[in-house]
Amino acid sequence: MFSSFAIVLIGLAQTQPGDGFTQSSIASAYKELTPAICLVSYSSEVTNPSTGETTKRDSSALGLLVSAAGLAMAPGHMSLENAEPFNINVTVGHGDNEQKYAATLLKKPDDINVCFLKLQSDTPLNLPHVVFAKGVQLGVGEPILTFGILSETLDYARGAFTCRVGAILEKPRRTYCIDSPLRFGFVGGPVVNGLGQAVGVVGFDLTAAEGGDLYVRSGQPLVYQADLFQKYIDEPPSETEVVAHGEEAWLGVFTQPLGDDFAEYWSLPKEGGVVVSSIVSGTPAEQAGMKSGDVIVNFNGTPLHCKQDREVIGFTKLVREAGIGKTVPLKVLRNGKPLDLQIQLVERPKSAREAGEFKDEKLGLTVREITTDVRIVLNLSEAVKGVIIRRVKSGGAADLANMRPGVIIMNLGDYSITSLDDYKGAIDKIAAQKPKEVTAFCRAGAATGFFRLEPRWDNE
Amino acid sequence: MNKRLFLAMSLLILLAGCATMGTTSERAVIKAKDKVAPALVHIRPVKEVYASGKREEVQVVGSGFIISPDGYVVTNEHVAGESKSVHCVLYTKDEVEAQVVGGDPYTDIAVLKLTTPPKNLPHVTLGQSSKLVAGQTVLALGSPHGLARSVSMGIVSVTDRYLEDRGDEMVSPFNNWIQTDAAINPGNSGGPLVNLKGEVIGINTRILSGAENVGFAIPIDIAKEVIDQLIKNGHMTRSWIGESLQPMRVKSEDPAAKGVVIADVATLSPGYEAGLRPGDIMLSVDGIPTNARFEEDLPAVRKHIADLPVGKEVAVRILRDGKEQDIKVATAERSLLRGDQVEFPEWAFTAVDVTDNIARRAQLASRKGVLVTGAQVGGIAANARLINGDILLAIDGAEVPNLASFKKTYQSLIESKKPLVMLEVKRGALSRFVLIKQEPGEPAASAAPEPGPVQVEGGSKNVQ
Numbered sequence: 048m049f050s051s052f053a054i055v056l057i058g059l060a061q062t063q064p065g066d067g068f069t070q071s072s073i074a075s076a077y078k079e080l081t082p083a084i085c086l087v088s089y090s091s092e093v094t095n096p097s098t099g100e101t102t103k104r105d106s107s108a109l110g111l112l113v114s115a116a117g118l119a120m121a122p123g124h125m126s127l128e129n130a131e132p133f134n135i136n137v138t139v140g141h142g143d144n145e146q147k148y149a150a151t152l153l154k155k156p157d158d159i160n161v162c163f164l165k166l167q168s169d170t171p172l173n174l175p176h177v178v179f180a181k182g183v184q185l186g187v188g189e190p191i192l193t194f195g196i197l198s199e200t201l202d203y204a205r206g207a208f209t210c211r212v213g214a215i216l217e218k219p220r221r222t223y224c225i226d227s228p229l230r231f232g233f234v235g236g237p238v239v240n241g242l243g244q245a246v247g248v249v250g251f252d253l254t255a256a257e258g259g260d261l262y263v264r265s266g267q268p269l270v271y272q273a274d275l276f277q278k279y280i281d282e283p284p285s286e287t288e289v290v291a292h293g294e295e296a297w298l299g300v301f302t303q304p305l306g307d308d309f310a311e312y313w314s315l316p317k318e319g320g321v322v323v324s325s326i327v328s329g330t331p332a333e334q335a336g337m338k339s340g341d342v343i344v345n346f347n348g349t350p351l352h353c354k355q356d357r358e359v360i361g362f363t364k365l366v367r368e369a370g371i372g373k374t375v376p377l378k379v380l381r382n383g384k385p386l387d388l389q390i391q392l393v394e395r396p397k398s399a400r401e402a403g404e405f406k407d408e409k410l411g412l413t414v415r416e417i418t419t420d421v422r423i424v425l426n427l428s429e430a431v432k433g434v435i436i437r438r439v440k441s442g443g444a445a446d447l448a449n450m451r452p453g454v455i456i457m458n459l460g461d462y463s464i465t466s467l468d469d470y471k472g473a474i475d476k477i478a479a480q481k482p483k484e485v486t487a488f489c490r491a492g493a494a495t496g497f498f499r500l501e502p503r504w505d506n507e
Numbered sequence: 508m509n510k511r512l513f514l515a516m517s518l519l520i521l522l523a524g525c526a527t528m529g530t531t532s533e534r535a536v537i538k539a540k541d542k543v544a545p546a547l548v549h550i551r552p553v554k555e556v557y558a559s560g561k562r563e564e565v566q567v568v569g570s571g572f573i574i575s576p577d578g579y580v581v582t583n584e585h586v587a588g589e590s591k592s593v594h595c596v597l598y599t600k601d602e603v604e605a606q607v608v609g610g611d612p613y614t615d616i617a618v619l620k621l622t623t624p625p626k627n628l629p630h631v632t633l634g635q636s637s638k639l640v641a642g643q644t645v646l647a648l649g650s651p652h653g654l655a656r657s658v659s660m661g662i663v664s665v666t667d668r669y670l671e672d673r674g675d676e677m678v679s680p681f682n683n684w685i686q687t688d689a690a691i692n693p694g695n696s697g698g699p700l701v702n703l704k705g706e707v708i709g710i711n712t713r714i715l716s717g718a719e720n721v722g723f724a725i726p727i728d729i730a731k732e733v734i735d736q737l738i739k740n741g742h743m744t745r746s747w748i749g750e751s752l753q754p755m756r757v758k759s760e761d762p763a764a765k766g767v768v769i770a771d772v773a774t775l776s777p778g779y780e781a782g783l784r785p786g787d788i789m790l791s792v793d794g795i796p797t798n799a800r801f802e803e804d805l806p807a808v809r810k811h812i813a814d815l816p817v818g819k820e821v822a823v824r825i826l827r828d829g830k831e832q833d834i835k836v837a838t839a840e841r842s843l844l845r846g847d848q849v850e851f852p853e854w855a856f857t858a859v860d861v862t863d864n865i866a867r868r869a870q871l872a873s874r875k876g877v878l879v880t881g882a883q884v885g886g887i888a889a890n891a892r893l894i895n896g897d898i899l900l901a902i903d904g905a906e907v908p909n910l911a912s913f914k915k916t917y918q919s920l921i922e923s924k925k926p927l928v929m930l931e932v933k934r935g936a937l938s939r940f941v942l943i944k945q946e947p948g949e950p951a952a953s954a955a956p957e958p959g960p961v962q963v964e965g966g967s968k969n970v971q
Contacts, residue, residue: 301937301938303939303940306942308927308942308944309940309942311927312927312929312942322940324937324938324939324940325936325937325938325939339931339938340940422936423935423936423937424935424936425936426869426870426935426936427936428870484759484760486757486758486759488785488786492868493867493868493869493870494751494770494771494867495751495770495771495785496751496753496757496770496771496785497753497757497758497768497770497786498757499756499757499758499759499760
């Protein structure tokens, strides 16, 4: 076992962020920090979203121990929409004193692209771990040390590479760009500044919530500052099995920035703002009578000056954190005239990530509830009720009937399906009667149609 | 061969094998070939292709056959449709220009007329595809890979192959297909499939990609009706009530089950307005039974509805909740499979009218608006982030009812050089504002697309 120590490097390295690291400062940082770096190996089941075929593959990633009790941080790509990791093992130590732990994936945060793992142990753990310095800023040109794991062919040797902050992006939040190319085994590895403080980890993109789905910053190594994830170390997320949602407030609008050209067209001051382009039905925005083309210039006392797409993310964050159930004041320009609105925010609806699933062994498929985000992506009106097929088991009744992932089941036999519970109830009732054939009324894309299933009741 | 010369065929395939038929008399084959070959036409149309936001012209190669002494030529719509000029090479190697008389994408048939037909023009005899049997020897004539005057031989593999509609282009709602193992290649499209009497019994049209010797021809019985109407009116007129059908088999294996399953009803259709709903079993239309136990039975039912007079009120007998009832539906005219495509060179994008098909796929509340089919990189529209698939619903606050109206508004905006133009578009489930920035001093003509090698690549995407 390891002796417990938190790695706080201050004092070991130089006291000033000078022009670089000395050999001895790198060596001591290496000695202190690398025990907290571990190797995460896992398998994942990857679902091809169009065919529903699943393949399994083995992967590995860098893990970083962040608590003595066995909390580890790993890159966000461990958990993706269509890839479910399982058999997660964390190897702590390197070489002769390796120790392997099974680990559980915790719920992935949606404001930073990292995952958290809980190491499993029958006895309390006391592991070496990194403690991050709080509130540290970096400057352009500042030397930094990045730590990571080299490839399998290089025996997973731990590495400490020197580089510098090459650029600083201010929006949607302060982000440091590292001046060297991305090394895969270094993603998630700690970053140390010239003062010897652990200031963050290496990342390479923004989350969808930050506009990362545009892939504008992918591939460029960045520093995720500790301030972005410290809250999850202090209070780790729940386990994935426990569906947690709704901590965030929601207005129910899709927006565009008020660029100067838009302001000019509508004869508005060129001071930025948020243009409401789509309003989701049944949301607070709709109930408050917001209209497409409204320009929000102040939300809950905060003036909005968004002129570019990425700046709108700041508005999204404001809404999210404004508090569920709270009535907030909005200043809106409608046809150029100011208008004050009071809108009571509601809980953000569940996303597909958090959607409930039901694995039906009888028909050989897994269905999922239709969440608001899926409704928008698939352009489904509120009138379309049902459950959406997520997976189809090869050779099962659904597969033989040609049902495919993405198909929405609206009726099963004589039962109309509007929720997962409806589905579960319907399949139980149908199974009790063991009919030779079951007809499903479904929607695939814009068209509806029927599937005839012939379940093999005896083969259960 | 010219780089820009593309072979027209619905699907690509591997090489087809060579069939040797020991039992077939060589003389019979030669005799049949001799009856048809003089009327064979090698067709090189210049097609309009819209790709990546601009209109281009590409030359394709296909086959066809002369059906009358005055110079009517039959080919595939995917060969000669959307062409301004069609260059034909006759069996005598004489070259003649032809005009497109009309095309029908629903059956993939087009009729051309030779502009100056030579005297004593040979023409084919049309047979009866209903009399075909599987196993019968057939010949395929045409220009595989552009090689004119080619003949291959095989048998009828299946007489009533059902092919599911695929996407917007590959549809055949009203016919089953003759499947043959006679070698058919890209370039054979539009050429005749011939029996040993030397009668044309099919039009070679498709091949199964990745397979060997799996070719498909349109049965000539279906084609005859279309050819007659195209010659008479220049276009096909069909009725539509908005139904999508599935065979009874999807609901029950019971061989006694009568009717056809209504799988879907377009919301903007006469059928929906009259009260037809998915799940209804359609038993008959105006007293004529509409039975389709298997998918092979569907084209005949669809054709029965399509052949009804447009605007006629018909009694659709349905079975719903175990009870029979009649629903009166006034048929509407089936809209074009593809709307007319238009290029807007100054803003560098292309668009089509919203057809019934597009409205249904995009789940639009009405047929208003125009569908953007492409925006050139670096162009005014693309810079404003207008993208392929956007439905343009309003321009400067005024509704866009259709493409014709948009063309007018667009033209006046080009002339006025109004610096900022606001478009409201529907993108999937969401709406968006798109602000077009016209350069005020710029002469309208300078933004027209410049020719360049990129066009070849862009054009090839749309060529089948």
